[in-house]
Amino acid sequence: MTTSQQLFEDTTFECSKLITQRYSTSFSLGIRTLDKKFHRSIYGIYGFVRYADEIVDTFHGFDKKSLLDRFRADTYQAIDDKISLNPVLHAFQVVVNGYGIDRELIDAFLHSMEMDLDFTKYNDEKYQEYIYGSAEVVGLMCLKVFCEGDGDSYDRLKGYACRLGAAFQKVNFLRDIKSDFEERGRVYFPGVDFLSFDQSVKREIEEDIQRDFDEALIGIEQLPKGAKLGVKVAYLYYLKLFCKIKNTTPEIITQQRIRIPNARKASLLLATYFGSKLGFS
Template identity: 75%
Template sequence: MGMDPKLLYDQTTLECSKLITQKYSTSFTLGIKTLDKKLHLPIYAIYGFVRYADEIVDTFHDKNKKALLEEFKKDTYEAIENGISLNPVLHAFQLIVNQFKIDLDLIEAFLKSMEMDLDFKTYNDSRYHEYIYGSAEVVGLMCLRVFCEGDQKMYESLRKPACKLGSAFQKVNFLRDIKSDFEERGRVYFPGVDFNTFDKSAKILIEEDIQHDFDEALDGIRRLPLSAKLGVKVAYLYYQKLFDKIKRLPPEIITHQRVRIPNSRKISLLLGTYFGTKLGLG
């Protein structure tokens, strides 16, 4: 007997999201591999959804992005409500949303942040915080729903540190990508920052804010279920290393080139975290 046709369809769409993750992000793929195996496909499904929404606003410059995003949003909610989509990314995502009871307001906030990318080139304080929440913190909360596997008490106790971790990651991305965001998309996310006069004092203020987020997130990582702790710790250490590298560079370097962590360094981080956690050091 072969696999049940419905299960085969579900599995195939989840594998599509896995492929998307592998093609778009080596660091995220490495992090997922260190999660318990049962969590792999659900997290791939979340990443696939988030990545494709992001592609609409960041990549398809010759298309009507607003119309594409509206259609994607409508299709997302229909997939969740009907429990099916012929778009493999949306089908995989709705499986996970319905299985783990991911709150619709998280999805709404995420899609709103994608709309903000179409409308805004500069961000004031309130827009900046709304964007960080919608583009990064809610993604952390979606993943946390999966990690907690229905334990509402655990989810509530870890909400704040999960948000802080997502916030730290996104702000590091903003610093790393400050050049391409400005030159390719005309965007500066940091409130009150002028790309052309970006200096050391502005950079230090941003870095202090990011470090505060990292510090608050660490407590939550320690309290995660064992099935998720290693993968999240790897992502945390990867971003902390990237952040440390950015901190060492003068503003004129990061406004002229994108800072990277070599793949060999990512793998050594992964191994170090793996053995540290297994030996009870993490």
């Protein structure tokens, strides 16, 4: 690769890094504690999934389906050609081609984004389908990077990666239940009526999420050393957010978005980092 081509590629990953930093404080903190060799690739994955999600959640007043169809076509063209003048797609195709990320994972992710254009209420089947495509496959893409071509490790850990992605997504659903309903007319949880959301329904959802967290932790402890700390930081952040949600009444959750202050996120990062160095986590 020539110096000019390398500069282009480096710049595309810087774009994905900027997107990550602007859109997700918690994800950015987690990436910082990964081994540096993983940073660019995880930024490349996040930039791609973030922008796809923006199409369906943000671009009101535009033809979202047309935009998503174009984004899908451009994504596959970038992967096939191994180049794109769209910096987000160029960085993503480098990761996909470099780590052999299965196209089925990309298909499932883009399908879940398309579901957001059509579905406002989800039954059990569509709920599981959406969670797999919107969250679990993203965890699997990252796992491909972390395993660095070790197929046996990937196969052994992929079930845990799916449970972690599911836990994160379900926490997001609880956190954003107000905005999803009021701004987009969506309720992701099957059979749940936003207007009659009560403690018994909330508790049932929380028990399901807790099972995902418990199973995911088993896999986190088996991750390669360079990936374990960063994933653990993300896990602890979401667990802290989940605990805060559990301690909040349904009435408040349906009225406001629950957050973890940035200072608390930073303290979680430091506690996890030093705990790991001292052998406590």
